Amino acid sequence: MTSEITLLVNPTAGRGRGAGAARPAASALRAAGFSVRTVLGTDAGDALARARAAVADGTGALIAVGGDGMAGLALQAVAGTRVPLGLVAVGTGNDFARALGLPVRDPAAAARLIAGALKGSRLDDIDLGRVGNRWFGTVLASGFDSRVNDRGNRMRRPAGRLKYDLAMLAELAAFRPFPYRITLDDGAVREVEATLVAVGNGSSYGGGMRICPGADLTDGLFDITVVGDCSRRTLLRVFPSVYRGGHVDHPKVTVHRAAKIEIAAAGITGYADGEPLGPLPLTARCVPAAVRVIRP
Numbered sequence: 001m002t003s004e005i006t007l008l009v010n011p012t013a014g015r016g017r018g019a020g021a022a023r024p025a026a027s028a029l030r031a032a033g034f035s036v037r038t039v040l041g042t043d044a045g046d047a048l049a050r051a052r053a054a055v056a057d058g059t060g061a062l063i064a065v066g067g068d069g070m071a072g073l074a075l076q077a078v079a080g081t082r083v084p085l086g087l088v089a090v091g092t093g094n095d096f097a098r099a100l101g102l103p104v105r106d107p108a109a110a111a112r113l114i115a116g117a118l119k120g121s122r123l124d125d126i127d128l129g130r131v132g133n134r135w136f137g138t139v140l141a142s143g144f145d146s147r148v149n150d151r152g153n154r155m156r157r158p159a160g161r162l163k164y165d166l167a168m169l170a171e172l173a174a175f176r177p178f179p180y181r182i183t184l185d186d187g188a189v190r191e192v193e194a195t196l197v198a199v200g201n202g203s204s205y206g207g208g209m210r211i212c213p214g215a216d217l218t219d220g221l222f223d224i225t226v227v228g229d230c231s232r233r234t235l236l237r238v239f240p241s242v243y244r245g246g247h248v249d250h251p252k253v254t255v256h257r258a259a260k261i262e263i264a265a266a267g268i269t270g271y272a273d274g275e276p277l278g279p280l281p282l283t284a285r286c287v288p289a290a291v292r293v294i295r296p
Contacts, residue, residue, distance in 0.1 A: 003033060003034050003035055003060060004034070004035040004036075004037060004059060004060055005029065005034050005035070005036060005037070005059060005060045005061040005062075005063060005118070006036075006037050006038075006039055006051070006054040006059040006061070006062050006063065007022055007025065007026060007029075007036055007037070007038045007039065007063050007065055007088075008039050008047060008050075008051050008054075008062055008063065008064050008065065008066075008070065008073070008074050008077075009022045009038055009039065009040050009065045009066065009070075010047075010064075010065065010066030010067070010069065010070040010091075020090075020107075021065050021088055021090040021107035022038060022065050022088075022107075024107045024108040024111070025063070025065055025088045025107040025108065025110065025111040026038065026111075027108075027111075028107075028108050028111035028112050028115065029063075029111050029114065029115055032112070032115035032116075032119070033115075033119075034060075034115060034118070037054070037059070039051060039054060044073060047073060048073055048076055048077060051073070051074060051076075051077035051078075052076075052077045054077075055077050055078055055081055055083050059083060060083075060084075060118065061083065061084040061085070061086055061114070061118055061294065062074055062077060062078050062083055062084070062085055062086070063085075063086040063087070063088060063111075063114060064085065064086070064087050064088070065088040065090065065107070066088075066089075066090060066091050067089065067090065067091015067092055067093055067094055067274075068091055068093045068094065068095055068096055068138065068273050068274045069091065069273065069274055069275055070091070071085075071087055071089075071096045071097070071137065071273065072096075072135075072136060072137065072272070072273035072274070072275055075128065075135045075136070075137055075273075075291060076134070076135055078291055078292075079128055079135040079287075079290050079291045080290060080291075081292075082292055083292070084118065084123050084292045084293065084294050085291055085292065085293050085294065086110075086114040086117075086118075086293070086294040087100065087102050087110065087294075088107045088110045088111060088114075089102060089103070089104045089105065089110065090104075090105055090107060092207060093205065093206060093207040093208075093274060094207070095138045095139070095202060095204045095205050095206070095207065095208070095273075096137045096138050096202060096273065097110075098204060098208065099137070099138060099202035099203060099204065099217060100126075100217075100293060100295040101295055101296050102295060102296070113294075113296060114294050117294045117295070117296075118294065122294070122295075122296075123292050123293065123294060124218075124292070124293055124295055125218075125289035125290075125291070125292050125293075126217040126218055126289070126290070126291060126293055127201055127217055127218060127219070127220055127286050127287060127288050127289065127290060128201060128286075128287050128290035128291055129199065129201040129222065129272065129284050129285070129286055129287070130284065130285050130286075130287050130290075131270070131272065131277050131282050131283065131284045131285075134272065134277060135287075135290065135291075136201065136272035136273045137201060137202055137273060137291075138200070138201060138202035138203075138204065138205055138272075138273050139198050139199065139200045139201070139202060139204070139205040139211060139212060139272070139273075140198070140199035140200075140270055140271070140272040140277070140282070140284055141196070141198055141205060141211075141270070141271045141272070142196060142197050142198070142199075142263060142265065142268050142269070142270045142271070142280060142282075143178055143180075143194060143195055143196030143197055143198075143227075143265070143268060144171060144175070144195050144196045144227075144235070145196050145198070145205075145206070145211075145271075146196075146268060146269050146270060146271045147171050147268070147269075148168045148171050149269070149271050149274075149276070150269055151170055151171060152166075153276075172232060172235075172236070175232045175235065177193040177194055177195050177228070177229040177230070178193070178194060178195075178265045178266075178267075178268060179191065179192075179193055179265060179266075180192050180193070180194045180197060180226075180263060180264065180265045181262075181263070181264040181265070181281075182197065182226070182261065182262070182263055182264075183261065183262040184224070184256055184258040184260070184261055185258045185259060185260050185261075186260065192226065192228065192229075193228065193229035194226050194227060194228055194229065194265075195227040195228065195229065195230055195235060196225075196226075196227045197224065197225070197226050197227075197263055197265075198211045198212055198224070198225045198227075199212075199222050199224050199261055199263070199284050200212025200215035200222060200223040200224070200225065201215060201217065201222060201286060202215055202217060203215040203223075203245070205274070208243060209242045209243055210242060210243060210244065210245035211225050211242055211247075212224070212225050212255075213244075213245025213248060214245075214248075214255065218288075218289075220259060220286055220288040221257045221258060221259055221286055222257065222258055222259070222261060222284070222286050223255060223256075223257055224255065224256040224257070224258060224261060225247075225248065225253065225254075225255055226253070226254045226255075226256070227247070227252060227253050228252040228253065228254070229252070230252040234250075234252065238250050238252075238253075258286075259285065259286045260283065260284070260285045260286070261283070261284050262281060262282070262283045263280055263281060263282055263284075264280050264281035265280050265281075266280075267279075268280045270282045
């Protein structure tokens, strides 16, 4: 493996932590004997083009510095190749890094772990989800949670997580279940009233909400959590248990496992790794061993 590796940096991640994290990460990698090239795109499209060029040029690894958005962008460059992906997680959610057992908001420690793993060839192949030509590592969200994202993205103020907290309150005020059509592995169409449908390659989204707690990155299957037609009161009562995965024991929650899912519901946008995929219907496939990652 070449000793030259590439840092793909989101300077705005975590309210500016991305730019600050690149320096100690690069220093730790250079101290371990690696040659480091830093890539900052003018926008997401430019950053992805530069990342793909680095992969095509034979970089020894692509290291995403930022949050889940930057990790998801890096996946588009390395999925289906043998170039390892590393994460220096300094964003708001960092759910992909959590799924991989990597340090969060400690760029020097993350870079030291990456350096040691690369030198020792401690690399793993994990599954990814794919919708059309888009790859995702954690969760495809749809329903109440994606409506919160939609509303939060339309709000100019306040900044940060508070915006999404306010968006959640607004969506709760207008809360209603949605009629879904769900097809698992080309089986029969299931018509259900559901609050949300979450398709998990990884277990968590939203900064540690374990919406699909049984998801396994290496089993070739999604874990699919369907929260049924619960009331606003039930949703508020069950919501806190999502952080430990306890919601799956509620009678309104069902969990399925499948390698492919088709989901349809009117007026719902799908989000994967926190980024919009587009309106439903969408078809997602779990692709085994789709990316090589650096993990402890």
